[in-house]
Amino acid sequence: MERTTCLVAGGGPAGIVFALLAARAGVDVTVLEKHADFLRDFRGDTVHPTTLDLLDELGLGEEFAKLPQRRVSAVQLPLRGSFATVATFERLPGRHKIHCHGPAVGSAGPAHPRC
Numbered sequence: 001m002e003r004t005t006c007l008v009a010g011g012g013p014a015g016i017v018f019a020l021l022a023a024r025a026g027v028d029v030t031v032l033e034k035h036a037d038f039l040r041d042f043r044g045d046t047v048h049p050t051t052l053d054l055l056d057e058l059g060l061g062e063e064f065a066k067l068p069q070r071r072v073s074a075v076q077l078p079l080r081g082s083f084a085t086v087a088t089f090e091r092l093p094g095r096h097k098i099h100c101h102g103p104a105v106g107s108a109g110p111a112h113p114r115c
């Protein structure tokens, strides 16, 4: 391709969302991403409640919810043979009261002892 109306350098979250919005607005947009695949360690481990709200606004929330993921509504730590809740997301503003972890968004490893 030799010509485009809008060239986005970098297909990270910012570049991809901008490109999506531009394309939806009818702009001829091209994204140049230096990586050819997703086979690397991503920084993002969790998708936060405000990000879930944003995905809803973009019309992508339902599709995102279909991806393999673990939904965390509270954090508990082992205490004297039981579990103590040290944080809960129930009182957060917005529609989503959870953090999402999963293969699609990062590691679903054992960092969260009981969620």
Ligand SMILES: Cc1cc2nc3c(=O)[nH]c(=O)nc-3n(C[C@H](O)[C@H](O)[C@H](O)COP(=O)(O)OP(=O)(O)OC[C@H]3O[C@@H](n4cnc5c(N)ncnc54)[C@H](O)[C@@H]3O)c2cc1C
Pocket: 009, 010, 011, 012, 013, 014, 015, 032, 033, 034, 035, 043, 044, 045, 046, 047, 048, 051
């Ligand atoms: C250690 C760490 C942990 C984090 N954990 C989380 C988390 O759990 N949840 C969360 O929501 N956020 C997390 N973040 C923040 C999140 O990673 C950033 O907010 C987000 O990645 C920023 O997106 P971006 O598109 O601005 O930049 P980037 O994600 O850096 O994307 C830039 C893109 O541009 C490409 N690029 C760079 N140079 C060129 C070039 N010359 N030509 C073509 N392409 C190029 C890169 O390959 C990359 O794909 C974390 C950040 C760090 C540092």
